[in-house]
Amino acid sequence: MLMKTKEKKFQRKSASEQASRMVETIVGCKWSLTVYQLLENGINRPGEMVRSVEGLSTKVLNECLRRNMEFGILQKHTFNEVPLRVEYSVTDFGKKFILILDQLESLQKEIDQQGFVEDK
Template sequence: MLNAHIKKITTRVTPPASAEIVHKICGCKWSLTVFDLLAQGINRPGEMVRSVDGLTTKVLNDCLRRNVEFGLISKATYSEVPPRVEYNITQYGQRFMAVLYDLEQLGPPPT
């Protein structure tokens, strides 16, 4: 009875930055599609919009900007006429995609 008041399990707190990234990326309808496009080598915004039905330039730009801020993708701007912009998955983004792939392989819970 002396040990009845000792807590055996503590609450685990999710790291705020990681939780925010997962929430914003998985909560965005297009982020995972953008990662898939980049993995296929489609790295120019115009080509991305043409490759996916329903994806608009505005939504794509918001998605790309957010992922650049998180450090998951990088943006390269070239001084050409017409201007050229390309996006690529960063090393950190590749690690993030590996986690997403592992979650996909986990599959749904057994019924």
């Protein structure tokens, strides 16, 4: 007797490896969101960023900026001046990424307001 087997139409969906790594790296860096806020407020030079945020060091900022550039979220502009001037800005892709982070923040606020309890 032949049994009809139902053909599976869907495969297990998993997050994109690159996208997952990007979100984990950027959200895992406690300074990335602060850097985005600085850029949004017109503070785009590294020295000014360090002076504007208590506890942010040049070394940590440079690492954060480097990671964001690797993922295409930020871009670096170097001006041929003496002394050398460097500024950072958000790329078009970065604007989309930051919009998603803003939506996550809104979702978290909604969760907090509704008092959802996390299962343990």
